Amino acid sequence: MSPAFVNICYLGASVLFVVGLKHLSHPRTALRGNLYGAMGMLVAVAVTLLNRRIISFEMIIAGFVLGAAVGAILATKIQMTAMPQLVGLFNGFGGGASVLVAGSAFITAMALSETVSSQFTVATVASGLIGAVTFWGSLVAFGKLQGIVPQKPLRYPGEQVVKSILLIGALAAATWIVLEPSSIHFYWYLVAVASVLGIFLVMPIGGADMPVVITLLNSYSGLAACATGFVLNNNMLIIAGSLVGASGVILTRIMCKAMNRSLANVLFGGFGAVEEAGEAEEEIYAGKVKSTSAEEVAMLLDTARRVVIVPGYGMAAAQAQHAVRDLFNFLESKGIEVEFGIHPVAGRMPGHMNVLLAEADIPYEKLKEMDEINPSFEQTDVTIVLGANDVVNPSARNDPNSPIAGMPVLDVDKSRTVVVIKRSLSPGFAGIPNPLFAADNTLMLFGDGKKTGQELLAALKES
Amino acid sequence: MTAFVCMLTIFVLAIFVGYEVITKVPPVLHTPLMSGSNAISGITLVGAIISAGSQHTTLTTVLGFSAVVFATINVVGGFLVTHRMLEMFKKKNES
Numbered sequence: 001m002s003p004a005f006v007n008i009c010y011l012g013a014s015v016l017f018v019v020g021l022k023h024l025s026h027p028r029t030a031l032r033g034n035l036y037g038a039m040g041m042l043v044a045v046a047v048t049l050l051n052r053r054i055i056s057f058e059m060i061i062a063g064f065v066l067g068a069a070v071g072a073i074l075a076t077k078i079q080m081t082a083m084p085q086l087v088g089l090f091n092g093f094g095g096g097a098s099v100l101v102a103g104s105a106f107i108t109a110m111a112l113s114e115t116v117s118s119q120f121t122v123a124t125v126a127s128g129l130i131g132a133v134t135f136w137g138s139l140v141a142f143g144k145l146q147g148i149v150p151q152k153p154l155r156y157p158g159e160q161v162v163k164s165i166l167l168i169g170a171l172a173a174a175t176w177i178v179l180e181p182s183s184i185h186f187y188w189y190l191v192a193v194a195s196v197l198g199i200f201l202v203m204p205i206g207g208a209d210m211p212v213v214i215t216l217l218n219s220y221s222g223l224a225a226c227a228t229g230f231v232l233n234n235n236m237l238i239i240a241g242s243l244v245g246a247s248g249v250i251l252t253r254i255m256c257k258a259m260n261r262s263l264a265n266v267l268f269g270g271f272g273a274v275e276e277a278g279e280a281e282e283e284i285y286a287g288k289v290k291s292t293s294a295e296e297v298a299m300l301l302d303t304a305r306r307v308v309i310v311p312g313y314g315m316a317a318a319q320a321q322h323a324v325r326d327l328f329n330f331l332e333s334k335g336i337e338v339e340f341g342i343h344p345v346a347g348r349m350p351g352h353m354n355v356l357l358a359e360a361d362i363p364y365e366k367l368k369e370m371d372e373i374n375p376s377f378e379q380t381d382v383t384i385v386l387g388a389n390d391v392v393n394p395s396a397r398n399d400p401n402s403p404i405a406g407m408p409v410l411d412v413d414k415s416r417t418v419v420v421i422k423r424s425l426s427p428g429f430a431g432i433p434n435p436l437f438a439a440d441n442t443l444m445l446f447g448d449g450k451k452t453g454q455e456l457l458a459a460l461k462e463s
Numbered sequence: 464m465t466a467f468v469c470m471l472t473i474f475v476l477a478i479f480v481g482y483e484v485i486t487k488v489p490p491v492l493h494t495p496l497m498s499g500s501n502a503i504s505g506i507t508l509v510g511a512i513i514s515a516g517s518q519h520t521t522l523t524t525v526l527g528f529s530a531v532v533f534a535t536i537n538v539v540g541g542f543l544v545t546h547r548m549l550e551m552f553k554k555k556n557e558s
Contacts, residue, residue: 017503018480024496025487027552034499034549038542041506048509054516059528063515067535074536075543083548087498090541093533094504100530101510104523111519119467218497221504230470232510238470239477240506246481247500251493344490351493358551364491 009047010236016040017240021247027364044236080359081316084348085145088138088214091221095134098224102127102231103187110184121181123230125174125190131224132191136198138217144207145348151207159204160268166197205267208313208390208429210348212255212266219248251350258344258370260396260407285425288438292445294452297382297419298459304381306337308373310410311353312346314387314422314449323453324386325360330460339366341373341383341410343391370410380415385436387421387449389428394436404430418442421452495548502541508534 017040023033054060078086102124109116143149173190176183205213222244229237256263301307309328315321331338340362346353354367377383385392388410395402396409412418413436420437423446427433436442445452488496511534515527 018484021481021484021496021500021503022487024492024499025484025489027489027492027549030492030495031546031549031553034495034542034545037499037503038546041503041508041538041542044506044509045512048512051513051516053513055518056516059515059524060512060531063511063528063531064535067532068539070532071536071538071540072543075540075547078544080548080551083494083498083544086540086544087494087501090498090501090537090544091504093537094501094507097505097507097511097530097534097537100526100533101507101514104514104526104530105510107523107526108514108517108519117467215497218501218504221501225504225507226474228507228510230467230474232513233466233470234509235470235473237506237510238474240503242474242477243481243484244500244504246478247485247496250482250485251497254490254493342490349494349497351490351495351497354491355494355548355551358491358548361551364552367491369490 006047006050007235009043010234013040013044013047014236014239016043017243021243079319080321080356081319082146083355084210084214084352085142087349088141088145088210088217091214091217092135092138092142094221095131095138095217095224098127098131098221098228099135099191101228102131103191105231106187107184110181116181118178120231121178123227124187125177126227127224127231128187128191129170129174129194130220130227132194133198133201134217134220134224136195137202137213137220140199140202141210141213141217144202144205145210149203153206154203163197163200166193166200169193170197201267206429207348208345209266211345211350211352212252212259212263214349215248215251215255216263216267217248219245219252222246222248255345255350258408260404284433284435285438289425290443292419292443294445294455294459295463297443297445297456298463300382300417300419301331301336301456301460302334302463304336306339306376306380307331308339308341308377308380308383308412308415310341310343310346310383310385310388310392310412311357312343312386312388312391313348313352314389316347316352316356316387318387318449318451320386320449320453321356321360323450323457324357325362327453327457327460328362328366330457339368339373339376341370341412342367343370343388343410346388346391370408374411377411377414381417383412383415383418385412385418385420385422386453389422389434390430390432392436393428393430393432393434394439395432395434398435403432412436413439413441416441419445421445421447421449423448492552495545495552498541498548499545502538502545505534505537505541508538
């Protein structure tokens with residue numbers, strides 16, 4: 001097989017990746033886009049199997065079978081609500097593969113020749129560093145989202161110093177390898193330090209900031225693949241890796257913008273003013289919170305002409321998407337206009353709410369972005385907030401001293417009546433009280449999202 | 464050196480292509496975008512295959528084998544789960 005033929009096939013695969021991603025610009029073509037991507041991968045793998053350097057196929061086939069079985073089981077069994085942790089886990093495996101491939105290529109290259117180019121060593125250490133951070137960071141993110149590792153941000157004095165030392169240690173090992181490539185074992189020191197760094201980077205980050213972590217690790221896994229491309233002199237890896245890297249960076253930026261925080265603040269800062277919340281909470285809620293019943297809300301909905309449902313992570317946690325669908329269908333059948341208002345950071349990853357609602361057969365035309373739905377709240381009779389908190393907090397608009405001041409929020413308080421379905425008055429991730437709950441036009445319907453949704457539907461059917 | 468400059472050129476241009484293509488993806492599809500692009504980042508599989516099959520030393524074979532497993536989970540799982548999600552977006556649209 002001539003190298004030219006192989007490279008042309010790799011080019012074809014790269015084109016398929018780009019075209020595949022391009023088709024993701026619309027739900028109608030997205031499915032085809034994903035198939036193009038998979039086809040590109042198939043071409044790339046098939047051509048690689050013809051490589052002359054491969055003498056034995058046993059290990060490759062064994063690896064395929066094992067990996068495909070695990071991947072297929074995970075992909076088909078996973079609940080849609082658990083999608084963020086699955087994507088996090090897959091990210092990690094991608095990063096881990098880059099570490100191993102670069103390490104193996106390093107060992108092979110050093111055995112075959114005394115000298116290697118600095119491009120090779122720099123790319124190798126980059127793969128090892130980024131890949132190891134991605135692998136361990138993703139495992140911690142997975143643990144947090146799955147509830148194995150505490151979701152609470154783990155902060156301690158001297159945290160930034162510890163992380164800085166780890167980073168310096170990793171960079172020192174990396175520099176040593178570049179200057180002295182014969183010390184191969186330093187690569188594993190580098191990987192070890194980078195692994196610890198990955199764990200320490202993600203541990204201090206809280207559950208609701210996970211969208212940013214997952215998108216950032218997504219971009220890292222792309223960059224690791226890119227670096228491996230420079231190690232192996234493979235253009236296709238570079239192209240595919242940079243596509244993924246760009247995608248992760250763009251999504252990270254969207255997430256940060258939606259929280260009105262810088263990336264540095266998410267990674268190293270976090271919300272600190274939790275202690276003061278106690279008193280302020282009393283003041284805001286005392287005597288002003290109105291609790292309601294499913295029957296009362298049913299009566300409200302009966303006379304409504306336009307209803308907006310605002311889901312948050314609580315909907316995912318309560319697996320309430322099917323109850324919401326039944327409610328949606330019933331209201332639509334009564335001729336009521338129903339739309340969904342979706343905040344970019346609602347849930348635990350970008351687009352999390354959209355996937356859940358799509359799973360429950362809600363047409364995607366009904367899912368409106370924040371900027372699109374915000375002007376319509378004034379014409380909305382009833383807004384149902386289901387398991388969302390910080391993203392509907394009017395303090396972000398009104399109170400310049402609030403920790404979330406300036407964060408773009410859904411203006412649900414502008415609708416005629418707001419019904420908040422929530423288990424308690426407990427604060428959201430930002431740790432601050434929400435004046436919405438005490439507003440004149442707000443009714444609190446306390447309870448689990450799924451159960452309350454079903455009760456609401458039952459009450460509606462009776463009325 | 465020329466090979467390096469050539470790869471660097473491809474790298475930079477690919478980032479621009481990625482930026483242009485990805486910014487067109489609507490927020491509704493951001494989760495499938497993540498899982499799908501994630502599957503593409505499993506492209507390191509091609510490097511893993513060569514490492515696992517070239518039988519240079521036992522160590523490189525073991526590293527290669529593990530890399531094949533990791534990358535295959537990433538690729539197969541990623542494309543499958545994306546397919547599953549996108550089908551949910553599709554079926555409502557057809558009706």
